[in-house]
Amino acid sequence: MKEQWKNKEISGIACRHYMETDSTNAVIKRLIREDEAPLPLPFCVYADQQTAGRGRMDRTFVSPGGGLYMSVLLPAQDAEKAYQLTPLAAVAVLRALKELHVADVKIKWVNDLYLRDRKICGILCEGVQFNDGKSGVIVGIGVNLKTPEGGFPSEAGAAGALDREDITRNQLLKKILSHLQKAVPGGPCEWSDYESNSLLNFRHVVCRLGNRELSGFVKGIGKQYELLLETEDGETHAVNCGEVTKVRPMARAAFFDFDGTMRPGDSIVPYVAFVRKKKKMPRWQYVLVLLSTAGYLLRILPSTVPKTAALRFRKRLTEEENRALDMEFARFLIDSAYPVALKQWSNYQKAGHQMVVLSASTENYMRFVAELLEADALLCTPIDGDGKVRHNCHGKDKVVRAEEYAAKENISLEESCAFGDSGSDIYILTRVGDGFAVNAKQKLLKKIRGKDISSVSWR
Numbered sequence: 001m002k003e004q005w006k007n008k009e010i011s012g013i014a015c016r017h018y019m020e021t022d023s024t025n026a027v028i029k030r031l032i033r034e035d036e037a038p039l040p041l042p043f044c045v046y047a048d049q050q051t052a053g054r055g056r057m058d059r060t061f062v063s064p065g066g067g068l069y070m071s072v073l074l075p076a077q078d079a080e081k082a083y084q085l086t087p088l089a090a091v092a093v094l095r096a097l098k099e100l101h102v103a104d105v106k107i108k109w110v111n112d113l114y115l116r117d118r119k120i121c122g123i124l125c126e127g128v129q130f131n132d133g134k135s136g137v138i139v140g141i142g143v144n145l146k147t148p149e150g151g152f153p154s155e156a157g158a159a160g161a162l163d164r165e166d167i168t169r170n171q172l173l174k175k176i177l178s179h180l181q182k183a184v185p186g187g188p189c190e191w192s193d194y195e196s197n198s199l200l201n202f203r204h205v206v207c208r209l210g211n212r213e214l215s216g217f218v219k220g221i222g223k224q225y226e227l228l229l230e231t232e233d234g235e236t237h238a239v240n241c242g243e244v245t246k247v248r249p250m251a252r253a254a255f256f257d258f259d260g261t262m263r264p265g266d267s268i269v270p271y272v273a274f275v276r277k278k279k280k281m282p283r284w285q286y287v288l289v290l291l292s293t294a295g296y297l298l299r300i301l302p303s304t305v306p307k308t309a310a311l312r313f314r315k316r317l318t319e320e321e322n323r324a325l326d327m328e329f330a331r332f333l334i335d336s337a338y339p340v341a342l343k344q345w346s347n348y349q350k351a352g353h354q355m356v357v358l359s360a361s362t363e364n365y366m367r368f369v370a371e372l373l374e375a376d377a378l379l380c381t382p383i384d385g386d387g388k389v390r391h392n393c394h395g396k397d398k399v400v401r402a403e404e405y406a407a408k409e410n411i412s413l414e415e416s417c418a419f420g421d422s423g424s425d426i427y428i429l430t431r432v433g434d435g436f437a438v439n440a441k442q443k444l445l446k447k448i449r450g451k452d453i454s455s456v457s458w459r
């Protein structure tokens with residue numbers, strides 16, 4: 001059957017549209033070989049379906065009907081910029097998709113785009129020779145727009161599709177062509193869009209380089225679009241050419257705030273009462289606690305000051321005495337925790353989450369709370385060597401601490417959940433995939449309005 005095609009102009013580029021063809025990259029190569037007149041540059045061939053779509057390493061690119069399969073012929077780039085063409089094309093597709101409100105698209109080094117954990121786009125750049133001896137390059141881009149009936153065949157691997165009724169093939173084509181023309185080789189914005197949307201950053205991967213393999217953590221993408229891979233021996237390798245064959249699945253964490261979330265009130269209050277009852281805090285120190293607390297409530301002093309005052313008595317005790325006090329107090333805290341909170345904690349623990357206590361309370365007794373809960377990690381307010389509290393683990397600091405922990409432990413925050421009760425917990429609740437406002441105070445209730453955060457009540 002003779003192939004049917006139509007010529008069009010899209011985003012200022014001469015295009016040829018086929019309903020079906022073998023491979024749009026192959027069509028361009030044939031046109032160069034067989035046509036007498038040189039093709040205009042740039043020139044684009046696109047199709048709704050390919051019967052012999054090709055991918056990198058001569059693999060088949062499964063190209064069912066209803067997709068966008070396009071190849072753009074461009075003049076050859078300078079040798080030192082040629083390797084940037086694939087990442088630039090990836091950035092053009094990423095920008096086009098983001099403009100069409102597709103969130104969560106990520107670039108998997110070097111030439112694939114993923115939506116969540118499915119590959120929705122592949123890119124294949126090939127050099128060509130014109131009849132006049134000059135050279136050019138074909139940028140082949142395949143985007144799966146629709147999941148075929150019955151799903152993708154197994155040979156398509158991790159393929160997925162955009163599956164967005166509101167996005168047409170022509171809209172996407174137009175935007176990709178326009179972004180492809182605007183993308184600047186060597187441009188800092190292009191690199192930064194690529195790097196900040198890299199799927200592999202902080203993930204543990206296996207990378208094939210010819211006939212050897214390297215495995216380790218991806219530290220990021222270098223300025224020349226190389227994969228920066230830190231191997232087990234602590235060395236960082238800049239990989240220019242290779243293929244990531246395995247990505248270790250990311251773990252999930254459950255972040256639990258403690259005070260107000262797992263038990264009522266601020267634990268520093270019963271802590272002071274507990275210490276006073278044990279006759280460990282002199283009266284003058286207690287007065288200092290009350291005064292500094294008043295200063296905090298009046299917004300004159302930061303919350304670190306009353307905390308430091310409440311811990312001052314510890315300097316007079318031995319390490320053993322402090323330890324015994326903290327352990328006993330931690331037991332009291334767990335005994336007064338909401339039963340529902342403990343039940344939820346255990347549910348997430350059994351479901352295999354990394355269990356993290358994320359609290360503004362101080363480490364002296366929180367470490368025993370974490371121990372009693374069999375937590376995997378404790379992120380809380382540290383006490384400096386001189387006994388002073390300087391950095392409260394609170395508000396945005398909780399996000400910083402959670403992000404550091406997630407990067408170190410290969411945890412996806414998008415797949416994780418967090419529980420918190422106060423207005424300042426809004427940052428962590430919106431940073432994770434599933435945020436829960438527990439017994440939300442008025443301030444938090446206001447902040448979660450219109451956001452995808454569930455409100456729960458724990459008793």
Ligand code: BTN
Nearest residue numbers: 023053054055056122123140142
């Ligand atoms: C890959 O995933 O390895 C790259 C796939 C590239 C597919 C596109 S679809 C348009 C063009 N025509 C082809 O035959 N391949 C590219």
